[in-house]
Every structure is written in structure tokens, then in C-alpha cells.
Amino acid sequence: MNAPAPLIAAENPARAEQVALLTQIEQRLRWLSSWTVHNANNLREKRDGLKVGGHQASCASITAVMTALYFHALRPQDKVAVKPHAGPVLHAIHYLLDEQTREKLERFRGLGGVQSYPSRTKDTIPVDFSTGSVGLGVAVTAFSSLVQDYLVAHGKLAEADTGRMIALMGDAELDEGNIYECLIEGYKHDLRNCWWIVDYNRQSLDATTADRMFRRFDDIFETCGWRVVTLKHGRLQREAFKRPGGQALEDWIENCPNADFAVLTYLGGAAWRERLTRDLGDAKGVAELLAAHDDAQLARLMTNLGGHCIETLIDAFDNVTDDRPTLFIAYTVKGYGLPLAGHKDNHSGMMNTTQIEGLRAELGIEPGHEWDKWAGLGDNLAARLEALVKDSPIARKVAEHRAPAVPVPARLPVPEGAVQSTQAAFGRVLFDLAKSDEALADRLVTTAPDVTQTTNLGAFVNQRGLFRRQELADVFQKARIPSAQKWTATTAGQHIELGIAENNFFLLLASLGLAAPHFGTRLLPVGTVYDPFIARGLDALNYGCYQDARFLLVGTPSGITLAGEGGAHQSINTPLIGMGQPGLESFEPAFADEVALLMRWAFAHMQADDGSSVYLRLTTRQIEQLPRGSDAWESDALAGAYWLREPAPGATAAIAYCGAVAPEALAAWKALHDDLPGLGLLAVTSPDRLHRDWSAARAARWNGSARQPSHIENLLSLLAPSAGLVTVLDGSPAALSWLGGVHGHRVSPLGTDRFGQTGDLPDLYRTYRLDVEAIIDAMAELFLN
Ligand SMILES: Cc1ncc(C[n+]2csc(CCOP(=O)(O)OP(=O)(O)O)c2C)c(N)n1
Ligand SMILES: [Mg+2]
16 A cells, blocks of 8 residues: 555644645535435425435545545546446536536436436536446546547647546446456556546445455556555544554454445444454453544544545545556445445435434534535635635636547549449548548548458558557568568557457547547547447447447448358347447448448548447448449438339339348349339438438427428338338348338338358358348238238
């Protein structure tokens, strides 16, 4: 443990005054966060009989840490991810700063009120990182630190303006695997400027946590290059340990199981006395030590852990002056200072009315003055507190940036080649950009979890280089061993190579996609991943989208079209993921010109105020490209679908396909159009956009906008009301079968809904009914029934 610098009040009155004031602020935060939760659950009108919720004990556990951080240690350029259940404390801090309103606090967890967990997009106070899904908000800070280093290396951020990326985390978050994936990646990338502060209350949601992990965290983090600072004892405890009997007390605490400590904390002073007398009564000096404290003092002493002692905390933060990543393990009591303290069920537990009234009285707050910032403190003290708050680092926080947009060329050149795959076309478009002097090209940052070459990013990387803070030679190249891939890493490189951990990949995309608001420079992140392994990082993808981070995700290859790789690599449900994920517009092009069109659109959409991230589902299947008479198809393709063969007015049938199965759809159309005159062939580029637009048009009547028919309604209105549709894609058939609902057309949906297996394409397409025969049969069936 790093011993904090000694602090003797008499020798340093300014410091003593600061500690006294911060201690008052800690109490205010504990009060305001408790009251916010209490008000929402017990005082506000309830209409649905549901529990509102909130976490008073989780808040009280971390108020001292947050006081010391926000009102002392934080620098204006630092960024913080706050553990989800301490959201009300963050809002209370901004309330003290006059940046949060009472009205919003009163509407905690209500519509338009303070969100349950800090939210970048939904809260009105500055929130650096959203949190909610435990573990992700922690790891994202490491990736944002890497992004910050990237911008420094690229001359976009001055070293003097770099901040610390800080996570305030619950100790149960240490159980999330994504933390350790991130530690390993961080070590590889020479992580710096990152603090993780653990609220080590040794309680999770269900229970007290395993004693066996004690000290193991130190080893794990130190192995990965971190400094570990353990704040086990507060100043009261450290002073008591120096007195006769103190050593025995310290040893007892050291060996006390977490659960026992929690039970005694809950029971309070008399229970502590009884237990300590029983266990230590005979040890020299202990009886006297105990006798010197009444029950309340004894309870205070025993719970004076490092994470509740302002002096200990500010000294520990002040002592870290370098940029080495640092883990602070701040021992705490869950529910500290509340009657819930230590109870194993306190995670969702709440103070009852008597208990909150007791806390109010204890803090000298008069009834009716619960929301007054400095209620019960006297004018002089209130003025000093107000001054401290106004002059605190959080009051000088750097506002989020509005970075200017990076110009996007009017068109991106279409890759040439009579036969191409969408994956190769994607790689080619990026390569052409890499060779160009477009401003856009300099802001591209590519990344992949160990699949750079197999997803066609290789040419871009050869052109623009691998990024590394410490330059890294390509040893193979130096030894003149031929290879298509240059693997030299420099500070100027634009590709960030990750190990094979998809969670890290999505978190890095999220961090890169927040570069504009965080650091004032737009980056246009492009990440590739094997389409089925999107599922591995799905929560992190959702997390990035929830924060409105902007990136281009490329899932490739996809579907059973990845024939030889078998069922474990063939994605089936990703079209539905693309449709179901807010903040992510998804597309599945079939032809190279569609890829170029969609990528250009994506780079603009990623920068638009009302834009989002974009997902392209691609394939390695090489297909014959189409001659185009004009570019009339383009705007429809961007809207989600265009008629590749327009149906005759009132036509009785159409085939709608998406992605890799375009050749089968075309061949079936050729085979059928003599029998079904006017047969249409609909190229669907985005089931997602079609469906969103359709839903929005249907909802227009309710949200007050004028009802315009949606794109898909317009397209399908060419068909006769009694027409039949065959839909086909290499993925869940549900992604297209809904088309029948647009005008009530009959549908025969083809697609994959079973795990695939190995085989060549003709075998697989036949087995899974994606081939020409299947489309013809499905059409016939529509007209037979
Ligand atoms: C990924 C995920 N799984 C489950 C939950 C539900 N959950 C919320 S808090 C929590 C445990 C919190 O314990 P800890 O991190 O120690 O926080 P504290 O004790 O400070 O409240 C769990 C399991 C969640 N929010 N996210
Ligand atoms: Mg905990």
C-alpha cells in the first residue's frame, strides 16, 4: 500500500479546512442521492404500481471517492465513467454546481427526468461515458486513452491537453471478463493516463464477494503494467493502530472475512464491541482501546475504511503524478452512513420513511428543505462550500467539442472487375481512398480483431500503416521474406490491430466513434469482424450505439455462403441484429457499385447530426457485376431497395432478394418471367432502413407528422393487390418476410433458419433452399395455394 503523506491539521490549516469542507460535501451528496431515490419511490405520484428503483447503498458507498475526485483531484480535461448505480451521485454533484435542476432530480427515472444510469445522450448534464452494462464502462476508458494517444501521435491533440480516462467502478465489475480482455490489450498498446478506482465494498447484487480474491487483483493488474494503490484504512483507523492494542485490531481487520465485516457493520457499535472483546479482549491494550470509544465512535472507527476517508483519498490521488495506469482499490462499506450499511440485501434496498427522516435529522435538515443545497449548515459554512464548489476542478471542466465535419467526396470510385465480391469491393474502395489525398482518407482509422487480412483491410494497411506509440519494425520484411502484408508500425499509422477479442473491438470502435465530442477531432472508424462473431461483442456494440458513437462496422464474410467454413462461422441472425439495433443503419449490398455508394453515404451519415453508425454485411462470394444504364437506382438503393427489374403495373408477382443470393434471384427471374409476365425483381439493400421507414410512416398519424407513404409502400404499390412475393436472403427469412405485410401480399419467404454445415455452394444452396429451383418452387407454391 502507498502510505499517504502524513497530514497534521495544525501544520496545514488550509488543508484541514479543505478536508472539513469536502467532508460536508460528501454528506450532501449522500443526502441528495438518497433523497432523489426516496422521492421517486415514496413521494412522487405512482401510476403503474411498479417499483421505481434506485440504489441508495451503492451511492453512499462511493460518495467520498466522488467528492475527493470531482472536487479535488480531477483536472478539466479528465473524463470519467461513473459506475451505473452511482448515477444519482453524479447528478447531485451537478446540482451543487447549478448544472442540474431540482425538477429533473424530482423526476429521477421518470420520463424526461434524470436517467437511472448516466447517459451521454439522454441526460442533460455532461456525461463523458454512458454506463449501465457493468464492465463496459470501465474498459471503454482504456480504449479512449488509446484514442487520445492516437490523436496526440497524429498531431491532433497537444500532450499538455491530454487527460486521464477514469473509471469509477463497482467491485463486482471485476468479475466481468471484458475487464481482463481489456487489460491484455492495454498492455500491448502501452496504455497510459488511465485510472480505475474500485469501490471495494465487497458486495455485489446478490451477496458479499469471495475472500479468496483478496490480493489476487494486485497480481493481475501489476502483471499487466498497472500500479495498484490499496486504500484499506482511513486516518482514524491508522491512528488507532498506532495505539496500544492497535496492532491486534489491525491484524483482526486484516483477517476478518468479508461477510463477518458486513454483518457487524450492519449491527453497529455494540456488536462490534462484543465481537472484538470476544476475539481480542485478552490482547494487551485492546480493552483500553475499546473503552476509549463509545458505541457510535467504535462503529465509526471500524468503518473508517480508506474509501470513506477524504484525507486518505485526496492524498492518494495527489500522490499519483505520472501517466502510469493506476488501479485504486478503495475499501468501502456498501450503504456507508445509512441504516442499510453492510446488509447483504442492500443493493436494491431502500431506507423506509422513518430511516430517511432519521438521516435528515442527523444532518440538521429541516422538513421542507430537503432540496436546499446547503440546508442546515449556517450561512458562513454554506458560503465557504459554495466558494469551494465554484472553484473546483469539475466547475472548470472542458465542454464537449463540436468538431467540424470532414468533407466526403461526391462519389467514391466503383471498383472495376466483371466478377467481384462485396468484401473485395469494400477493401478496394478503402485502398483507393488510402492512395488518394482526400481529407477523409486521413481521418479513417481501421481496426480488426486479428482478421485484418481475411477481411480485405490488408491493402489499406499496407498503404497507411499500422499505428503504434512505439515504432515496431516488420522483422519479416527486414529479412526480405516475401509477404503481401507490410506489418511495420509507426506513430503515423492508421490501423489499430487488436487481439482476437471482439468485445475490445467494439469498445475501441465506440471510443474512436466518440473522438469528435471527446477530443475535438472527427475520426471515421472502420472496423471489420467475421459476421458471426458480431454476436460475441453484441453488448459492447449496443453500448457504443447507445452512446451515439459513430463508426462503420463491416461484418464479413457472412451467411452459409461462407460454405467451406461450416456452421460455426456462418452467420444466420445478423440481418435481424442489424434491423433490431437502434443507432445502427444496416445494409447488405450485392454488387460493387452498391458497396461504393453505401460507403460514401456511410461516411456522411456517420457525421450527420441525426446520423448514426452503419453496418455492412458482406460476403466473399464473387458474382458477376451488372451493367447499369443510369444511376437512377442509387437513391432507391440508399433508401433500402430498388427495382432491378421493374414489374409491369398490376403485376401478379415479384422476387425480392438481399445480398449474396442475387445471381439465384436473377436466374429465377429469367426462368419465370415468360410465365409470369411483368414479374418484378426487387434488390433489397437494407431490410433495416425499409422497415424503419415503414414503421415511421405508419406512426406518423400518432406523432403529428404528415403521412407520406414509405419507400417500400411506394415500391410494392406497383404490384396487384393479389400479387405473390418470394423473398430470399442468406440469413434469417424474417428479415424480408414482413414485406408481405406492407400491402397484404402473399409471401413465400426463403432464407436460412438452421445451422449450416460445410459443402460447396451448389450443395448448400440446394440443401438450405436458396437456389434457383427453390425460388421457382416457392413461386409456384404461391400460385397453387
Ligand atoms: C452486464 C450486467 N449484468 C448484470 C447487471 C445487473 N447488476 C447491476 S449492479 C450489479 C452488481 C453490482 O455490484 P458492484 O459492481 O459491486 O456495485 P456496488 O456494490 O457498488 O453497487 C449487477 C449484477 C448489470 N447492470 N450489467
Ligand atoms: Mg460492490
